[in-house]
Amino acid sequence: xxxxxxxxxxxxxxxxxxxxxxxxxxxxxxxxxxxxxxxxxxxxxxxxxxxxxxxxxxxxxxxxxxxxxxxxxxxxxxxxxxxxxxxxxxxxxxxxxxxxxxxxxxxxxxxxxxxxxxxxxxxxxxxxxxxxxxxxxxxxxxxxxxxxxxxxxxxxxxxxxxxxxxxxxxxxxxxxxxxxxxxxxxxxxxxxxxxxxxxxxxxxxxxxxxxxxxxxxxxxxxxxxxxxxxxxxxxxxxxxxxxxxxxxxxxxxxxxxxxxxxxxxxxxxxxxxxxxxxxxxxxxxxxxxxxxxxxxxxxxxxxxxxxxxxxxxxxxxxxxxxxxxxxxxxxxxxxxxxxxxxxxxxxxxxxxxxxxxxxxxxxxxxxxxxxxxxxxxxxxxxxxxxxxxxxxxxxxxxxxxxxxxxxxxxxxxxxxxxxxxxxxxxxxxxxxxxxxxxxxxxxxxxxxxxxxxxxxxxxxxxxxxxxxxxxxxxxxxxxxxxxxxxxxxxxxxxxxxxxxxxxxxxxxxxxxxxxxxxxxxx
RNA sequence: GCCCGGGUAGCUCAGUCUGGUAGAGCGCGGGGCUGUGGACCCCGAGGUCCCGGGUUCAAAUCCCGGCCCGGGCCCCA
Numbered sequence: 272x273x274x275x276x277x278x279x280x281x282x283x284x285x286x287x288x289x290x291x292x293x294x295x296x297x298x299x300x301x302x303x304x305x306x307x308x309x310x311x312x313x314x315x316x317x318x319x320x321x322x323x324x325x326x327x328x329x330x331x332x333x334x335x336x337x338x339x340x341x342x343x344x345x346x347x348x349x350x351x352x353x354x355x356x357x358x359x360x361x362x363x364x365x366x367x368x369x370x371x372x373x374x375x376x377x378x379x380x381x382x383x384x385x386x387x388x389x390x391x392x393x394x395x396x397x398x399x400x401x402x403x404x405x406x407x408x409x410x411x412x413x414x415x416x417x418x419x420x421x422x423x424x425x426x427x428x429x430x431x432x433x434x435x436x437x438x439x440x441x442x443x444x445x446x447x448x449x450x451x452x453x454x455x456x457x458x459x460x461x462x463x464x465x466x467x468x469x470x471x472x473x474x475x476x477x478x479x480x481x482x483x484x485x486x487x488x489x490x491x492x493x494x495x496x497x498x499x500x501x502x503x504x505x506x507x508x509x510x511x512x513x514x515x516x517x518x519x520x521x522x523x524x525x526x527x528x529x530x531x532x533x534x535x536x537x538x539x540x541x542x543x544x545x546x547x548x549x550x551x552x553x554x555x556x557x558x559x560x561x562x563x564x565x566x567x568x569x570x571x572x573x574x575x576x577x578x579x580x581x582x583x584x585x586x587x588x589x590x591x592x593x594x595x596x597x598x599x600x601x602x603x604x605x606x607x608x609x610x611x612x613x614x615x616x617x618x619x620x621x622x623x624x625x626x627x628x629x630x631x632x633x634x635x636x637x638x639x640x641x642x643x644x645x646x647x648x649x650x651x652x653x654x655x656x657x658x659x660x661x662x663x664x665x666x667x668x669x670x671x672x673x674x675x676x677x678x679x680x681x682x683x684x685x686x687x688x689x690x691x692x693x694x695x696x697x698x699x700x701x702x703x704x705x706x707x708x709x710x711x712x713x714x715x716x717x718x719x720x721x722x723x724x725x726x727x728x729x730x731x732x733x734x735x736x737x738x739x740x741x742x743x744x745x746x747x748x749x750x751x752x753x754x755x756x757x758x759x760x761x762x763x764x765x766x767x768x769x770x771x772x773x774x775x776x777x778x779x780x781x782x783x784x785x786x787x788x789x790x791x792x793x
Numbered sequence: 794g795c796c797c798g799g800g801u802a803g804c805u806c807a808g809u810c811u812g813g814u815a816g817a818g819c820g821c822g823g824g825g826c827u828g829u830g831g832a833c834c835c836c837g838a839g840g841u842c843c844c845g846g847g848u849u850c851a852a853a854u855c856c857c858g859g860c861c862c863g864g865g866c867c868c869c870a
Contacts, residue, residue, distance in 0.1 A: 746830045
C-alpha cells in the first residue's frame with residue numbers, strides 16, 4: 272500500500288522540520304541578529320554549503336573526518352560545512368574581499384552539519400549565526416565583539432546568560448618563553464582544557480546531595496580512569512620522586528557506592544589535586560610527542576602552569592589580580608594580562624555585570640590565538656553553550672591569504688530558540704490587518720473573490736470562505752484563526768455597493784461601502 | 794561505543810506492576826443549525842498496541858533479540 276510506504280519515510284536522524292510556530296521564533300531571532308549585526312557595521316555574506324574536505328581538515332585532528340558529512344566527487348572529497356569561520360577565511364584568502372580599508376566586518380546566518388549523536392540542543396543539521404571582524408588586532412575589537420554578542424541576547428530578551436572569558440594568548444606567551452612551538456602549545460592547551468572540564472564535572476557531581484544511577488556511574492568512570500592513570504604513571508616514571516610520591520592509588524574509588532557524600536567529596540578533592548600533578552609529569556617527564564620529536568617542558572614551566580591552573584577561574588578582577596601577581600616578573604605576560612584587564616573594563620562599562628575569567632578556557636579549537644569567550648545558558652542542560660568565539664590571528668594566512676589578524680563569534684540559533692522558550696518569551700507578533708471574506712450566497716461568490724483580491728492589494732491579509740459554508744461555520748472559523756474582521760458579502764447589501772463588516776471583538780457589525788472598506792480595517 | 798527512559802487512534806497520553814472485551818482528552822467527519830459566535834448535545838470514522846521470536850488455553854501486558862525516538866556519558870570546530 273502506498274500509505275504504508277509513505278509512513279515509513281521519516282526525516283533523517285538529527286534533523287527537524289520547522290513548523291510555522293517554530294519558524295516564527297527562528298525568524299524573530301534571525302531578524303534581531305541581522306539588525307543588531309548591521310547596527311555594528313557588519314555586512315552579510317554567504318558561502319557554499321559544502322566545501323572541499325581539506326578546508327576543514329587543515330586545522331583539526333584526525334577524528335574530525337567521522338564527525339562530518341562527506342562525499343566523494345570526481346573532483347575530490349567534499350564535506351558539508353560544520354562551521355562558518357573556515358569558509359569565510361578561505362573566501363578572504365582567495366582575495367575576494369578588498370582589504371584596503373580595514374577592518375572588514377562580515378556576518379552570516381546559515382545551516383551547518385555535523386555527523387554526531389543527537390542530543391538535547393544538538394542536531395545534525397543546525398543553524399549558526401555569527402560575525403567575523405577582519406583586520407584589527409586591537410583589544411577594543413575583542414571587546415566590541417563580546418559587547419555585540421551580549422547586545423544581541425539583550426535585544427532577543429535572553430537575560431540569564433553567563434559570560435566566560437579566556438585568553439589562549441596568555442598561555443601561549445608563557446609557553447613561548449620556554450620555546451614550546453605552536454603544535455606543542457596546542458597539545459598543552461587541549462590537556463588543560465580537558466583537565467579543566469574533568470575537574471568541573473567531578474566537583475559539580477560530588478557537590479550534589481544525591482546522585483542518580485547515571486550520575487554515579489559517570490562519577491565512577493571518571494575516578495576509575497584517574498586511578499588507572501595513576502598506576503600507569505607510577506609504574507613508568509618512578510624517577511620523578513618528588514611528585515610521584517604524592518600520587519597514591521586509593522582503593523576507596525572502587526567502593527564508591529558505600530561512601531557517604533562527605534567522603535566522596537573529600538576523595539574527589541584529592542583526586543583533583545593528583546590530576547594536576549600528573550599533568551606535570553606528563554609534560555615535563557613523559558614529554559609531548561609531535562610527529563617524531565619529543566618536547567619536554569622544563570619543570571619550572573610546568574610548575575608555573577600548575578599555579579595558573581589553581582587560580583585560573585572565577586570573578587574577572589579576582590583572577591586577573593592573582594595572575595598579575597603570579598607573573599609580575601614576565602613583561603610579556605603582564606602586557607597580555609593588562610590587555611585582558613582593559614577588555615574586562617570595557618565590558619563592565621558597557622553594563623555586563625557578571626564576567627567570569629577562565630584562563631584555562633581553550634575551546635577545543637586549535638586556531639584560536641588570543642582572547643576566547645563562551646556564553647552559556649545553563650538551563651539548557653548538557654549542551655548549554657549558546658555562543659562562542661575568539662581571536663584567530665593566524666588562520667587566514669594558513670589558508671594562503673595575507674597575514675591579517677581576525678576575530679569572530681557564532682551563535683547556535685537552535686539553542687537560542689530553546690533558551691527563548693525556557694525564558695517564556697514569545698516573539699512579538701507583527702501587526703497585520705486580517706479579514707475573513709464570506710460569500711453568503713452562491714451568486715455573490717465572484718464578487719467576494721474579487722473583493723478579497725482587492726483587499727490583498729491594499730496589503731490586507733484576506734482569507735476566503737467557500738460559498739456554501741454556513742455563516743455560523745465562517746464565524747467559528749474566524750474565531751479559531753483569530754481574525755478580527757469578517758466581511759459578509761450578501762446580494763442585498765451588494766446591490767447598494769456595500770458589505771456587512773463584523774467586528775468579532777466588539778461583537779458589532781455595520782454596513783460599509785466597498786470604497787471605504789480598506790480604510791476601516793485596522 | 795556505553796548508561797537511563799520511552800514506542801498504544803491524527804496529537805497528548807492512560808492501561809503493562811497483578812496476562813483475560815482496545816481506552817480517555819483533544820483533533821477530525823456528519824447532524825442539531827444554508828444570513829450571524831467561541832458553548833453545548835447527538836452520531837461516526839479512525840489501531841499490525843514498533844518489529845521478530847519465546848512462555849501460556851490466552852500477551853499491549855511476562856521473557857529474549859532487534860529497530861526507532863528522547864535524555865545523559867564520551868566528543869564537541
